[in-house]
C-alpha cells in the first residue's frame with residue numbers, strides 16, 4: 001500500500017471513535033503492544049531529545065524500502081510513533097522524503113506534533129524524512 | 141495536627157469571579173487551572189489598570205515637562221511604592237523594576253560579580269534551584285574564576301542545613317537560594333540561612349518567584365540583601381518583576397545595562413550615573429507593566445496575604461491527602477513547611493502521558509522537569525506532574541484533579 005492509502009485507512013479507523021477517550025485508549029493500546037525497536041539502538045546515537053519525553057529512532061534499508069524502528073518513554077508518544085511507522089516504514093526512500101503526513105491533522109492529533117509540545121515527535125518526523133531523502137540519494 | 145480554621149470566611153467564589161480566564165473552557169470542559177506556579181491568571185482590576193493606563197495616562201516617563209508625562213511618571217512610581225509596601229522595604233529606591241526573576245538574578249550576578257568576585261571565591265547555591273538561579277551564576281563564575289558550591293537536598297525536599305553550615309566558608313562571597321521551591325514546594329528556612337551567612341559577612345539573594353504569591357514578605361525583618369520576584373506569578377502582567385536590593389549594595393554595584401534614563405551626565409570621556417533606582421533602569425521601562433503590577437500587588441494585599449496563604453495551605457493539605465489514596469502515587473517534596481505546589485508520579489506512568497490525559501479533561505497541570513534538572517537528577521526521575529495553586533482555586537478544582545488522575549491511571553496502566 002502507498003503512503004496515501006495507509007493514511008486513508010488510519011483516518012477511516014479513527015472515524016469509528018466517538019470521543020477523545022476511545023481515541024486515546026486506542027493510541028495507548030498501540031503504544032503498549034508494539035515491540036518498536038531493538039534495544040541495542042536505544043542509545044545516545046539514536047536519541048532525539050524532546051524536553052518532555054524522549055524518542056529513539058533507527059532506520060535501515062531492506063531491499064528497496066526503508067524499515068524504521070523507534071521508541072519513546074511516554075506511552076502516548078509511542079502510540080503515535082506506531083502510527084508513523086505504519087505509514088512510513090516499508091516505503092521507498094523517495095516517497096518518504098516527499099510524504100505529506102496529513103493524517104495526523106485529520107485524526108485530531110495535530111497538537112502532539114506541535115513544536116511547542118516538546119515531545120520529540122516533530123524532530124522524529126523530520127529525521128524520518130531526512131532518512132528518506134538521504135537514502136534515496138545513496139540509492140542513486 | 142491542629143485543624144485549620146474554617147474556610148467559610150475566605151470568599152473564594154467572589155475572588156474567582158474577578159478572573160475572566162477562569163470562566164472559560166479547555167477542550168470543551170470548564171477550565172481547572174492548576175498551573176499558577178508557572179504563571180497565574182489576571183484579575184479584572186489588573187486588566188482595567190492596563191487598559192486605563194494606555195487610554196488615559198500614557199507618555200514616556202521621567203523626562204517630560206508636560207502634564208501627561210508627569211502623570212505617567214506618577215503612575216509608574218506609584219507601582220514602585222506599592223511594591224515597596226508589598227516587600228516592606230525601607231526605601232522606594234531599593235525597589236527596581238526588571239523584567240522578572242530571571243533578569244533580577246542576572247543583574248545581581250553580573251553587577252556583583254564584576255565588582256566582588258575573583259578566582260577562588262565561592263558562590264553557594266542549593267540543589268533545588270530553578271535554572272534561572274543557576275545559569276546566571278555559572279556565567280559570572282566562568283568570567284571571574286569563581287566556583288559554585290551546592291547545598292544538598294534531603295530526601296524530603298528540605299535543604300541539608302548541616303551541610304550548609306559546613307559549606308559556608310572563608311571563600312564564600314554570595315549565597316543565592318530559593319525562598320520557596322517551584323518543584324517541591326519546600327519553604328526554605330531563609331531566616332536561618334541569612335543569619336548564618338551574615339555571621340560570616342556573606343550577602344544573600346533570595347529567589348522569591350514562588351514565595352511572592354503565597355507568603356508575606358518582609359525584607360527588613362529578613363535582613364535579606366537581594367530579593368527577586370516576577371509580576372506574572374503574583375497576578376500581574378508578564379514582562380515585569382522586582383529586584384529589591386539593600387541601598388548600601390545598590391549604591392556600590394556598577395550598573396547592569398547602559399542607556400538613557402540611567403545617566404546623570406554623558407560625555408564621550410566619562411559618564412556619571414543617575415541616582416537610584418534609575419541607575420539600574422536603563423531605557424524606557426515597562427511603564428504599563430509597573431502600573432499593572434502595582435494593581436496586582438494591591439489586589440493581593442487587599443485580599444489579605446495571610447488569608448490567601450491559609451486558603452492555599454488547606455487546599456494543599458486536601459490535595460495531598462486525596463492524592464495519597466491513589467495506589468502507586470508518590471509525592472516528591474514532603475517538607476514540613478510547604479507552599480503552593482504538589483509534585484507527584486504514579487507508578488511508572490510518564491508525566492507527559494498523565495498531562496495529556498488531564499489536558500483532555502480540561503485540567504491544566506505542568507509536567508516535566510520544571511526548569512530544575514539538577515533536582516530531578518537528585519531524585520533520579522525525568523520529571524513530575526505538578527499541580528499548583530492560586531488564591532482562586534477551590535476544592536472542586538482539586539476534586540476534578542483527583543478524578544482526572546484516577547481516570548488517567550486507569551487508561552495508562
Ligand SMILES: Cc1ncc(COP(=O)(O)O)c(C=O)c1O
Pocket residue numbers: 177178239240241242243270272273318320321322347349350370511
Ligand atoms: C523558583 C523560580 N525562580 C525563577 C523563575 C523564573 O521566573 P521568570 O521566568 O518569571 O523570570 C521561576 C519561574 O518559573 C521560578 O519558579
